[in-house]
Amino acid sequence: MPGSETLDCVARAEIVVDLDAVRDNVALLRRRVDRPLMAIVKADAYGHGLLPCAKACLAGGADMLGVAILDEALQLRAHGITAPILAWLAVPGERVAEAVRAGVEVSVNATWALQELVAAGRESGRIPRVHLKFDSGLSRGGATEADWPTLVQAALRAEADGAVQPVALWSHLAYADEPGHPTIDRQLHLFVAAVEFAERAGLQSMTKHLANSAATLTRPDTWLDMVRPGIACYGLDPLGGDPAAHGLRPAMTVRTEVALVKRVPPGSGVSYGHSYVTDRETGLALVPIGYAEGIPRNATNVGPVWLGGARRTISGRVCMDQFVVDIGDDPVRAGDEVLVWGPGTQGEPTAQDWADAVDTIHYELVTRIGGRLTRRYVGDGR
Numbered sequence: 001m002p003g004s005e006t007l008d009c010v011a012r013a014e015i016v017v018d019l020d021a022v023r024d025n026v027a028l029l030r031r032r033v034d035r036p037l038m039a040i041v042k043a044d045a046y047g048h049g050l051l052p053c054a055k056a057c058l059a060g061g062a063d064m065l066g067v068a069i070l071d072e073a074l075q076l077r078a079h080g081i082t083a084p085i086l087a088w089l090a091v092p093g094e095r096v097a098e099a100v101r102a103g104v105e106v107s108v109n110a111t112w113a114l115q116e117l118v119a120a121g122r123e124s125g126r127i128p129r130v131h132l133k134f135d136s137g138l139s140r141g142g143a144t145e146a147d148w149p150t151l152v153q154a155a156l157r158a159e160a161d162g163a164v165q166p167v168a169l170w171s172h173l174a175y176a177d178e179p180g181h182p183t184i185d186r187q188l189h190l191f192v193a194a195v196e197f198a199e200r201a202g203l204q205s206m207t208k209h210l211a212n213s214a215a216t217l218t219r220p221d222t223w224l225d226m227v228r229p230g231i232a233c234y235g236l237d238p239l240g241g242d243p244a245a246h247g248l249r250p251a252m253t254v255r256t257e258v259a260l261v262k263r264v265p266p267g268s269g270v271s272y273g274h275s276y277v278t279d280r281e282t283g284l285a286l287v288p289i290g291y292a293e294g295i296p297r298n299a300t301n302v303g304p305v306w307l308g309g310a311r312r313t314i315s316g317r318v319c320m321d322q323f324v325v326d327i328g329d330d331p332v333r334a335g336d337e338v339l340v341w342g343p344g345t346q347g348e349p350t351a352q353d354w355a356d357a358v359d360t361i362h363y364e365l366v367t368r369i370g371g372r373l374t375r376r377y378v379g380d381g382r
């Protein structure tokens with residue numbers, strides 16, 4: 001397991017991932033939906049660590065894993081993960097044959113991709129399992145309503161030739177984080193119509209899947225044959241609320257230690273550009289992580305941290321390697337712990353608090369955090 005070498009040692013600056021939280025979140029979602037669940041572990045499991053999180057998801061009862069790119073699927077296979085895996089984003093000429101040989105299920109959006117998959121199947125001596133993606137209104141991946149019949153017919157011909165095995169029809173929602181949004185009904189309706197078309201054409205007993213985390217939490221009518229939660233597996237609420245309200249537990253904590261404390265006089269400009277100036281004699285604490293670690297530079301003067309038993313705000317510019325916090329007269333010392341974000345149980349900010357402060361979503365924050373931070377796993381996720 002990557003990172004296990006740091007299992008017991010607290011590092012100077014690190015991401016701590018609670019694998020039991022990942023397992024328990026997946027188990028809770030799986031119980032609630034009571035049907036197959038594809039746990040999404042793309043982008044290094046949203047910054048939580050691909051392989052340990054994949055194992056924790058499977059321990060929690062995930063029936064399948066989902067990743068964006070072929071390379072992520074191949075990494076899972078290379079590390080002995082035998083569960084079904086779907087990968088849905090390839091460019092022309094990618095190593096599809098390798099993925100097919102590794103038993104990875106592949107999504108196609110267009111007939112050229114289907115032809116590549118057919119060729120990959122011949123090359124690898126295995127019949128590729130394919131998910132046909134329908135664009136029901138996100139206008140991202142998937143075949144449009146206009147292109148769907150052609151894709152379905154091509155898949156049927158390839159199936160008749162024994163060149164592919166269509167196993168699923170799927171789509172993705174644009175507005176699931178607003179549960180009452182009219183586009184959800186419209187997308188569901190269009191997807192059901194696309195499924196009916198495919199069934200009439202001859203694609204029978206396909207697995208139909210549509211729901212991401214937000215839909216898994218709020219829209220049972222979108223669950224169909226399988227759900228595809230990502231962020232909820234890591235304990236964050238896609239709707240921006242308190243994950244505990246859904247029974248979820250955030251898995252990631254970002255922590256470091258104060259590198260230096262000093263007293264400065266009133267009128268001291270702090271960090272590049274002096275965008276923070278002390279209004280009294282005060283103490284400053286130097287925190288040794290910065291935008292190279294994925295702390296957003298626009299957290300300047302707004303990013304929250306837990307330091308010396310209190311919530312505080314970053315003072316001045318976030319730099320590449322460090323930032324500064326005005327600690328007033330509090331007895332903070334070098335070596336004291338700094339919690340950047342975590343589950344919030346010790347008073348520390350959550351990734352949602354950070355998202356609110358820097359005007360983004362927690363998805364982006366947890367996925368981008370890294371750089372020179374080490375990752376340490378707690379719990380065994382088994």
Ligand SMILES: *Cc1c(COP(=O)(O)O)cnc(C)c1O
Binds near residue numbers: 229230
């Ligand atoms: C990322 C992704 C998901 C998971 O989304 P969450 O909002 O993290 O649950 C599901 N399906 C597709 C196609 C995705 O790209």
